[in-house]
Amino acid sequence: MVDTKDEDIDDEMVWDINREKAMMAPQRIKLVTKYILEHFDQKTYRGDKTYIYNTLTNISQVAFGKNGAVEEIKQKQRVSGFNSIFAVASVPMAKLYYQEFKKQMAKDPTKKLRIATIFSYGANEEESDGILDEENSEDTSALDQSSRDFLEAAIKDYNEMFHTNYSTDSDKFQNYYKDVSLRMKNKELDLLIVVNMFLTGFDATTLNTLWVDKNLKMHGLIQAFSRTNRILNSIKTFGNIVCFRNLQKRVDTAISLFGDKNAGGIVLMKGFKDYYYGYEGIDGKQMPGYADMMEELEEKFPLSEPQIVGEQNQKDFISLFGAILRMRNLLSSFDEFVGKELITEHDLRDYLSRYQDLHDEWKRKREQGESTDIIDDIVFEVELIKQIEINIDYILMLVKKYHDTHCEDNEMLITITKAIDASPELRSKKELIENFIAGINDVEDVMKEWHDYVAEKREEELVQIIKEEKLKEPETRKFLENAFRDGEIKTAGTDIDKLMPPVSRFGGRNRAVKKQGIIDKLKLFFEKFFGVGGSFTTEKPKFFNYADAMAQQSVLMVAEDSATHGTKKDAE
Structure with a gap:
């Protein structure tokens, strides 16, 4: 999978031609594709590590807008893992990989990824000066008919995936480029196959892995590797570079030549044995x-x-x-x-x-x-x-096991308590969970009973807060609906003031104290009920029975297997 041929040979041009034929051999394309599909979740933490991210909700409108003409609308959501770019040597190689990914994913739905490809001409695999040419994001006229037909088919797949209407025509291709860029930044695409596009000047905090099956050197290598260096949080503190060619000499040369200033903070990580x-x-x-x-x-x-x-x-x-x-x-x-x-x-x-x-x-x-x-x-x-989270579904699974023992297994109760205590997300819900467990002796369906119980308690406590603080009910419900949607209680601005009783009831410092008291109560309410019983609603319900909207998270980090040669890097 990894080419270890000595790169200091005499007739490099002739060797490159023969080498690329071997690099595009069907069996090699198949093996590299298989490796990426098997290791994608591990490298990008998909389905494993979650975080709150400000996602764009009107991508298609923004993509069609001219120079910021359309306002971006964002909302906070909990997302899982990161995404990646696959840089390949040529348009023919991009075609082979795209087709192989579709073929293997069709055989194994568990390895399904949201994949797209984009290119605008048959770029050289590498430039002699090490500088990557910028592909034209507005024009596909340089493509031969075969490549354009293939790209048209790939864009059709994209249109079906995201309900868009792009093509290789000049104006629509420009909008396709914008749309792809926005969906990469929004983590709506898992893997983007490129030749040169997106390897220079593209920054996305959700991008953490670059798969490489092309020769890169000097400035071009630094540019490409820097795509993954945008630090997002304590989870993404480095980027992964997974190379299917032996670029170690070129990496060393580029780092030593450009140094820290132009290397954009790239620092090669040590090997597994060093860290272990x-x-x-x-x-x-x-x-x-x-x-x-x-x-x-x-x-x-x-x-x-x-x-x-x-x-x-x-x-x-x-x-x-x-x-x-x-x-x-x-x-x-x-x-x-x-x-x-x-x-x-x-x-x-x-x-x-x-x-x-x-x-x-x-x-x-x-x-x-x-x-x-x-x-x-x-x-x-x-x-x-x-990231080593015990989610509510895991707790309910334990509760069900406890219920199946006719609520007599005290060891299971201890396990449930320890699991709750190990989770920062569930500690604020501990009383809610324990009260539920105390009353499940006679229930038939634990999961349904939980959702009904949460809905009843949530409504009961909300009504109590509104009554005690004399809040405006419609405005309070709308405020909390937005909070549960965005994943946080927003206290800046005048939103809280809109919920409060008329100003005449309070004056000066007393009103500030009253406002802070309301904020504290709403925060406790939010922490207790967020993520345990579906979305909030502005309507005053008689009865709730929501499906649990929490994203599935691993109880522990995903275990990985196999091995490959890869270069990993820290970033500033």
Whole structure:
């Protein structure tokens, strides 16, 4: 899969011609495609790691608009994983890969990806000066008829996928280019096959992987590799470059030639063994690996000890476990990590529970203004905790098992409590879940009963808040509908004022105190009911029975298999 031919041969031009015939061999195209489909979820964290992202809701209108003529409408949504670009050597190779992806995905629906391709002419595989030519995003006239017919068919697939109406005609192709760009940034496309397009000047924070089956060098290599260097959050702290050709010499040359300034923050990551077993740093200091960290965790903070006593011990645990979470996040992109996690799912949940307990404790200390020497030094990896998430569906599955034992399995109750405590998302819902469990003895359908229970409690508590605070009911319901849609309570602006009683009832500082009290109550309400029982509605219901709208998340990180040569990079 990876070409290891020495690139310093004499007659490189002749060799390139013969090499490309081999590179486009059907069996090779098949194997590379198979590898990408099998490892896509691992490299991009699809179906595994979720985060809140500001998505564009009117892509087609914006794509057809002229120079910002159409206002972009965005809303916050929880999305899973990232997306990728596949850079190939030529238009004929793009055609072969696109067809092979369609063929393999048709045979195995579990490997289904949203794929598109775009190109505007038969670009050379590489430029002699290492600078990638910009493909024309407005004109496909340079394409031969065969390539244009193929692109027309690929755009037809795209139109069916997104209910659009693009083609290779000049004006429609320009809009297609814009649409593809926006959907890549919106993470609506999983993989985009390109020749040169989108390898220069395109930035998308959701893009974390570049698959490469073309020769790149010098400035062009730096440009292409930089596509994945936009840091988004603590989950995406680096980009993946998966090469199906041996570009190591060219990478080293480009990095040394251009240096940090022009390399855009590209830093080659070390190998799996270095991160797993440790390595020697630049200053000669020995850097601990994942195995060392796990050994220290078990020795200093065994689960057999009921709690961690003493501020310094707690600080040491927080620091160590946070480092483990960061290292797991990094190692999960390596194929070799599968089966080498050195911890069971059960024990990981227990450690997460302890970590979350300390997070809540230190948060309370900060809010109460307690003076200690270490509070300001405490840094919790909250986003990374959420990636090893226990979602409500998992909890309900455990509840159902408990119910099936006629509510007599106390060990299952302990498991449920630990699972809730390990999740920052579910702690605010703990009372809701526990009260539900206490009353399920006689129910027939646990899942249906849960949705009915949540809907009833949500309406009951909302009515109580409106009554106690004398809020305007229609405006309050609309405000919360928007909050549940956007994934947050927005307190800036005048939205809260619109819910409050007339100004004449309060004056000056009293009104500010009243407003903050309302905000606090609405936040608690939101945290308790967000993500457990479907979307909110402005209508005052007699009865709710929503399907659970939470996106499915893995209980633990996805295990990976196989191996390939790849170059991974950190970014600023």
